[in-house]
Amino acid sequence: KYTHIVQVYDIKLSDTNGYVQFKDLITGETYKTEEGRFSQPENTLDLIVDGKTYTVTLVEDTTTPKINVTYNDDKIVVYPAIELNNGETLAIVERDLQIGDDIAASTVYVVPTGCIRITPNTTSSATIEYATDCQNYKVAYNNVSGDKEVTVGSVTYMVNIASGVDVSISVLVGSDEITGVLLVEEKDDTNTQNAVIVTVTAEDKNINYDIAMTASKNWIAGTSDDDVIAYLDYYGTYAEKDISDSKHSLVTVWYPDKQVFAMVAIGENPQWTVTIAGKEVLQYIPITQAVALLDTEVTSLHKQSNLILVGGPAVNRLTADVYGLTYPTYGAQALAQGIEYPIPEGKAIIEVLDSPYADGKVVVVVAGWEAGNTRAATSVLQRYETLLADIDVSKVIVEGTSRETATITPA
Numbered sequence: 001k002y003t004h005i006v007q008v009y010d011i012k013l014s015d016t017n018g019y020v021q022f023k024d025l026i027t028g029e030t031y032k033t034e035e036g037r038f039s040q041p042e043n044t045l046d047l048i049v050d051g052k053t054y055t056v057t058l059v060e061d062t063t064t065p066k067i068n069v070t071y072n073d074d075k076i077v078v079y080p081a082i083e084l085n086n087g088e089t090l091a092i093v094e095r096d097l098q099i100g101d102d103i104a105a106s107t108v109y110v111v112p113t114g115c116i117r118i119t120p121n122t123t124s125s126a127t128i129e130y131a132t133d134c135q136n137y138k139v140a141y142n143n144v145s146g147d148k149e150v151t152v153g154s155v156t157y158m159v160n161i162a163s164g165v166d167v168s169i170s171v172l173v174g175s176d177e178i179t180g181v182l183l184v185e186e187k188d189d190t191n192t193q194n195a196v197i198v199t200v201t202a203e204d205k206n207i208n209y210d211i212a213m214t215a216s217k218n219w220i221a222g223t224s225d226d227d228v229i230a231y232l233d234y235y236g237t238y239a240e241k242d243i244s245d246s247k248h249s250l251v252t253v254w255y256p257d258k259q260v261f262a263m264v265a266i267g268e269n270p271q272w273t274v275t276i277a278g279k280e281v282l283q284y285i286p287i288t289q290a291v292a293l294l295d296t297e298v299t300s301l302h303k304q305s306n307l308i309l310v311g312g313p314a315v316n317r318l319t320a321d322v323y324g325l326t327y328p329t330y331g332a333q334a335l336a337q338g339i340e341y342p343i344p345e346g347k348a349i350i351e352v353l354d355s356p357y358a359d360g361k362v363v364v365v366v367a368g369w370e371a372g373n374t375r376a377a378t379s380v381l382q383r384y385e386t387l388l389a390d391i392d393v394s395k396v397i398v399e400g401t402s403r404e405t406a407t408i409t410p411a
Helices: 317-322 331-337 371-382
Strands: 006-012 014-024 030-032 036-038 044-049 052-060 066-070 075-077 081-083 089-093 097-100 107-111 114-120 126-131 138-144 146-152 155-162 166-173 176-178 180-184 195-203 206-213 218-222 228-233 238-242 250-254 272-276 279-284 307-310 347-354 362-368 395-399 407-410
Touching: 014 044, 030 044, 097 107, 107 166, 114 146, 114 155, 126 146, 126 155, 138 146, 166 195, 176 195, 195 250, 206 228, 206 238, 206 250, 307 317, 317 362, 347 371, 362 371, 371 395
Parallel strands: 075 107, 307 362
Antiparallel strands: 006 014, 014 030, 014 036, 044 052, 052 066, 081 089, 089 180, 097 166, 107 114, 114 126, 126 138, 146 155, 155 166, 166 176, 180 195, 195 206, 218 228, 228 238, 238 250, 272 279, 347 362, 347 395, 395 407
16 A cells, blocks of 8 residues: 655756755655756656555646646546555545546546536536446536535535636535545445544634544543543544643544444343352443443433543542542552552552442442553453453452453452
């Protein structure tokens, strides 16, 4: 796979030794075309990257030269995209991007979520088709001109057909044409492929980023930091927007290696059982609907149910409350102040407690000294049937930072 995101780094116009230089935005490596005549529109130079030859064409020779880069293919890539480590596809998108001049024949434009095919009917109108697989096309519009919205997969694009069948395209968020970053997820368990769009706007030297998620099921919530807003979608992509700097917001996106599922084991099922002092008190079943909440989202109504609390008193308000501690209380802080702390240093716990919020209900705490310890404990609990089924105490200590290396000791 040829995975590069490049910017135009330098253009030299010359009748004899002109060139174009590109810079890889990820590695910092530069790529330079051959040198040659590059001073007038339609002049071309070859660019070789990873053994592939691209043609760089001078479009305008003004004080701000414009170029395009083509590869020997029958399709035109609108927003070049790369596949990242976990399988997601990333593309940088620009609003109102001109992609075709005086189109005379049917032309296919590759967008990050599929293909758009435009076939001119006259000098001012065209038929627009789309396909997520770039093979089985469906007609979106017949004999149209001007701005038309075309949805390919989960992303909507604004296609403009101008006089002469000049074509430009933008990604839409709501009714706005945007510039930003488009992250296309892998297909989820419903065979749906959604996307996360990070938009960027600039005004009065201030830069603002925002987040849009195309999944029909997504959540937005505050965090323990008043300046940070959290976003989560059905696939499990998690993002945070930090607005602590009024002149420049910051967006961070975490994409999972595989779709995230929550399996909550509270309920009635004779196959999975936890006992305390020989008395059966809980029975576990998997629940597949969305039940996960941030600690700030839990209401008094939620507290009337059985709860699983993930994270210690330093990061989870409810965990701190259950143990009678002030939020946030860190382990090192508690040790220094002589405060009894429920989690051993460098380890994690899984503990079943009577709920302080509702009679007859329980709270299961899964918490570690550090994040790695918590992850190990959640992995252990997830595999209750093989790792915990023979343990009949209400609390265990988990040592290690992964399920494979974790040791489990009754407390």
